[in-house]
Amino acid sequence: MTNDTPRTVIAQGTFDLLHPGHVHYLEEAAAMGDELYVIVARQSNVDHKEAPICSAAQRRDVVNALEVVDDALLGHEEDIFVPIERIDPDVIALGHDQHHDGAAIEDELERRGIDCTVERASGRESTREDELLSTRLIIDRILDRRG
Structure with missing residues (x-):
């Protein structure tokens, strides 16, 4: 007997100023299952780095536009596990540097x-000298060129 239940994966992050590193992470997360849900952090939950430049809704909408993403949603403001409980995933995919x-x-x-595994995606090296794989590096370049 085969199991026809789709394997559900959750990826999560801030996704501010989407870049190729984000795309790599989400492509790897999608490859871990059949359906990819992405939880986009609200600004109130981002306390480990500078506040996002873009609003949570804008970041969610941009992530949701990616072909590998089945659905992107905003995280819960008080309890980050609330959407995880609701989705009940098989895998939580962490970014390599989260x-x-x-x-x-x-x-x-x-x-x-919640019966699921936690897996970590691999990192991605730049393939071109001018490729930026970090929101911080993008902001630094903007400030350098336009600041």
Whole structure:
């Protein structure tokens, strides 16, 4: 007997000033399953780096426009696990450089009764000298050229 239930993957992040590194992460996350949901962080949840330039709704809409994304939604303002509980994924895909502790996420998933694995996507090297794979580097270039 085969299981026809689609394998659901969640990716999450800030996705401010979308760049090829983001696209690489989301393509790898999509390859981990059949459906890719992306949770876009609200500004109130971004406390590990500078506040996003673009609004959460704009960042969600741009991510949602990518072909590999089945649906993009805004994260919950108080409890980041609320959309995860609602979607009930098979996999949570972390970006290669995201600050999240995979083991701590797995512990919280288990505590909440969510049966899924946590996998980390690979990084991507620049393929061209002028390619920027970081929002910070894009902002630095803008300030350098236009500041």
